[in-house]
Amino acid sequence: MKIKTKLVISFCIMLFVPIFLASLTIWGFSQIQVKNIEATYGIKNGKDYVWTNTLQLINRATKEDFEDLTRVAETDPDRFTDEEFLQEVQERLHEKSSFLTIRKAQKLIFQGQEDSALFIDYPDYGAQETEGSVSTYIDAEDQVLIKQIDFQFSDGDKGSAFIITSTKSVVPEVRNLVSEAVVAIFLILFLTAMLMIIWIYQSLVTPVRKLQMASDNIKEGNLDFQVDVSSQDEMGELCRSFEAMRQRLKDNAEEKIRDEKENRVLISNIAHDLKTPITAVKGYAEGIMDGVANTPEKLDKYIRTIYNKANEMDTLINELTLYAKIDTNRIPYNFAKINATEYFDDCIEEIGLDLESRKIGLAYYNYVDNDVLIIADPEQLRRVIHNIVGNSIKYMNKSQGMINIRVKDVGDFIQVEIEDNGRGISAVDLPYIFDRFYRADASRNSATGGSGIGLSIVKKIIEDHGGKIWATSKEDTGTVMYFVLRKYQEVYNE
Numbered sequence: 001m002k003i004k005t006k007l008v009i010s011f012c013i014m015l016f017v018p019i020f021l022a023s024l025t026i027w028g029f030s031q032i033q034v035k036n037i038e039a040t041y042g043i044k045n046g047k048d049y050v051w052t053n054t055l056q057l058i059n060r061a062t063k064e065d066f067e068d069l070t071r072v073a074e075t076d077p078d079r080f081t082d083e084e085f086l087q088e089v090q091e092r093l094h095e096k097s098s099f100l101t102i103r104k105a106q107k108l109i110f111q112g113q114e115d116s117a118l119f120i121d122y123p124d125y126g127a128q129e130t131e132g133s134v135s136t137y138i139d140a141e142d143q144v145l146i147k148q149i150d151f152q153f154s155d156g157d158k159g160s161a162f163i164i165t166s167t168k169s170v171v172p173e174v175r176n177l178v179s180e181a182v183v184a185i186f187l188i189l190f191l192t193a194m195l196m197i198i199w200i201y202q203s204l205v206t207p208v209r210k211l212q213m214a215s216d217n218i219k220e221g222n223l224d225f226q227v228d229v230s231s232q233d234e235m236g237e238l239c240r241s242f243e244a245m246r247q248r249l250k251d252n253a254e255e256k257i258r259d260e261k262e263n264r265v266l267i268s269n270i271a272h273d274l275k276t277p278i279t280a281v282k283g284y285a286e287g288i289m290d291g292v293a294n295t296p297e298k299l300d301k302y303i304r305t306i307y308n309k310a311n312e313m314d315t316l317i318n319e320l321t322l323y324a325k326i327d328t329n330r331i332p333y334n335f336a337k338i339n340a341t342e343y344f345d346d347c348i349e350e351i352g353l354d355l356e357s358r359k360i361g362l363a364y365y366n367y368v369d370n371d372v373l374i375i376a377d378p379e380q381l382r383r384v385i386h387n388i389v390g391n392s393i394k395y396m397n398k399s400q401g402m403i404n405i406r407v408k409d410v411g412d413f414i415q416v417e418i419e420d421n422g423r424g425i426s427a428v429d430l431p432y433i434f435d436r437f438y439r440a441d442a443s444r445n446s447a448t449g450g451s452g453i454g455l456s457i458v459k460k461i462i463e464d465h466g467g468k469i470w471a472t473s474k475e476d477t478g479t480v481m482y483f484v485l486r487k488y489q490e491v492y493n494e
Contacts, residue, residue, distance in 0.1 A: 017192055025184040059145065061096050062163050065089065066147050069100075069161050073151035080161060081153075086110050098165040105157040113164075125150055125158045207235040211242055223250040262436055273316055277309035284309075322383075322457055333377045333464065337488055340372045340414050344407050347385055351405075358393060360401035368409045373488040380461045381485075385418070387454045388481045392420035413467075413484040425473035433471060434459040458483075 069089065072079050079085050080102045090100050090112035099112030103122065127148060147163040214227050227243040284302040293299040325331050348364045355362045392403055404419040425433060432438045436456040462469045462483050473479035 017188075021188045021192075022181075022185045025181065025188065059147075059165075062093065062098050062147065062165060065093060065096075065098075066149070066163055069163070070149055073149050073159075073161060077151045077159060078154050080104075080151075080159060081109065083110075086112075093163065096165070098163055101162040101164060103160045103162070104153060105159075120144060120146070120164065122146070122160070122162060123148055125160055204235060207239050211239060214242060214246065218246065218249070223253060270316060270320055274313055277312045280309045281306050319453055319457065331380065331461070331464065333380060335375050335377050337373050338376050338378060338381075339370070340368050340374050340407065340487075341366055341370050343374075343376075343378065343381075344368075344405075344416070347382055348405055351385070351389055355389075355393070355403060358401075360393065360396065360403060363402070363404045365405070366407045368407050368414055372409065372414065374414060374485050375488050376465055376485060377461075381465070384458045384461050384483070385416075387458050388418045391454060392418065392422055392479070395422045396420065397423040410484065412489075413486055415482060415484045417480055417482050419478060419480040421478040424475040424477050424479055425471070426475055430471065430473055434469070 081104075086100060086102065093100055093112065100110065101108060101112060101120075101122070102110040108122075123146065143166075145165045147165075149161040149163075151159050151161070153159050210227055214225065217223070217225050223246060225246070227239050227246065284306050287293055288299065288302050293302045322331070344366060348362070352362050352364075389403060393401075398421050402421045404417075406417040406419075408415045408417070429438075434455050436453055438456075459469050462485075465485055467483055467485045469481070469483040471479060471481050
């Protein structure tokens with residue numbers, strides 16, 4: 001989820017969720033409190049007055065008492081002088097935060113709550129406009145509602161009965177409801193804001209801290225860690241980009257270490273392999289200078305040996321130069337259309353002369369049609385064949401050495417097979433023979449020479465031609481090298 005979307009959602013949640021929850025909470029509280037009010041004061045449909053007209057609610061709390069006293073005033077007004085009756089009425093009113101006062105001829109003859117009655121300016125006789133009217137009186141101490149019932153005693157004196165209700169103390173459930181609603185709204189706002197803060201904090205600050213730790217690790221040179229963030233927002237994308245950068249840096253560092261190690265191995269191998277022919281050249285040159293080669297035959301042998309050893313050194317140096325070009329992907333290819341049959345016939349004829357001089361047999365079979373063409377670099381492809389055949393010669397351990405070369409047509413490709421009957425390659429070493437600097441037996445190879453990069457060069461050249469190379473081998477039986485090259489096909493546009 002995008003950060004922009006999260007902010008919009010957060011705004012909507014903070015705006016509408018508190019309103020909804022507060023409304024739901026207030027509604028729930030009001031249902032409970034209204035039921036309490038109705039049960040306590042005997043009011044019906046109290047919910048109609050709790051929020052819209054609290055004064056009317058207070059008025060209805062003493063409605064039944066007012067009606068009872070009105071009937072008494074009409075039927076037996078002298079009961080308002082009965083102390084026992086008045087105390088009974090006062091007890092009922094007291095439960096409703098109200099009290100009763102009786103006035104006769106401008107004199108208060110009964111006060112249900114004298115301390116409060118002292119501060120009330122009672123209305124005159126006949127002041128009520130309608131039956132059961134309510135007056136409101138406000139002073140510094142309290143706000144009261146007065147219900148007035150006017151009547152005449154049997155002796156002719158005017159009398160008034162007052163039901164006084166203090167709005168300061170009446171219906172505490174209403175006040176509790178308001179206070180509880182305020183607390184609930186505050187808690188809802190607080191919890192909603194807290195949840196939003198935690199959500200946004202985890203979405204933004206947590207990834208930032210991980211990035212900070214990752215940056216510190218990279219600054220210290222430590223790349224063995226992982227920035228693990230699963231979120232799909234902009235911060236998650238940033239963390240994944242940072243993780244990709246870290247992995248790239250780690251791969252580059254590992255590749256650099258590996259290249260440095262391989263370069264050290266190459267230098268060591270080249271130095272070791274150059275040492276043997278250089279030693280031979282020096283030895284034979286000293287023999288000539290010291291007069292050991294005192295016959296034309298010996299002199300010719302010494303000179304040829306020096307020449308051959310110089311060629312070995314030249315081959316090693318050429319391999320090193322080509323390896324440097326391969327390592328930087330700068331092999332100078334010159335691709336051209338080549339007739340497969342003619343090219344391999346010429347190549348094998350050249351190889352045959354060298355094998356004949358070494359007393360190694362050669363069998364050549366070409367099963368490709370005369371008109372088959374391939375796209376290849378003639379020089380680099382010849383290097384492939386010479387390197388493979390050179391390896392076969394180098395590790396030939398049979399007195400009757402034999403190399404078979406077969407060129408086959410396999411659909412869209414031609415397949416070249418070079419088979420020898422040499423010492424072969426073990427199953428353990430076979431998967432690694434095309435790796436750079438790999439030597440199946442270092443001690444054995446030190447005697448036969450070789451930098452360990454010949455087959456890796458062969459693999460690189462074949463792959464750059466769009467082909468593939470592999471090998472099969474059996475120890476003490478021989479090895480077969482295979483490589484395939486794609487045929488050239490004309491593309492016709494209709």
